[in-house]
Every structure is written in C-alpha cells, then in structure tokens.
Amino acid sequence: MLKFIKHHMTGIDGIEIYPIISLLIFFIFFSLLFVWVFTAKKQHIEDMSNLPFDTTNNDKPIL
Numbered sequence: 117m118l119k120f121i122k123h124h125m126t127g128i129d130g131i132e133i134y135p136i137i138s139l140l141i142f143f144i145f146f147s148l149l150f151v152w153v154f155t156a157k158k159q160h161i162e163d164m165s166n167l168p169f170d171t172t173n174n175d176k177p178i179l
Contacts, residue, residue: 125131
C-alpha cells in the first residue's frame with residue numbers, strides 16, 4: 117500500500133516541503149503551549165480548575 121502511494125507522490129513537484137511545514141507547525145504549536153503552561157498565572161489556573169464547582173452563577177441552564 118505504501119509503495120502505491122509513494123510511487124504517485126514522486127511525480128508531484130515540490131511535495132517534499134509539506135512534511136517539513138507540518139513538522140514546523142506541530143513543533144511551534146506545542147512549544148508555545150509549553151511556554152504558556154509554565155508562564156500562566158497560578159490564580160488563573162486555579163480559577164479555571166474551580167469553575168465547574170462554582171455555584172454562584174444563577175443563570176438558567178440551557179436546554
């Protein structure tokens with residue numbers, strides 16, 4: 117199966133750039149996520165983690 121796909125991909129000019137672009141997008145996204153996790157304010161993370169247990173919201177549930 118891979119030989120079938122690989123054979124057709126060799127005929128496309130410039131196809132070798134797509135795996136490089138996808139790797140860069142993957143690396144940049146998770147690098148930024150890693151930086152955000154370690155630089156986020158602890159109070160913000162605590163507020164977000166307690167949000168499901170917050171009973172002060174008096175809005176009606178959406179049905």
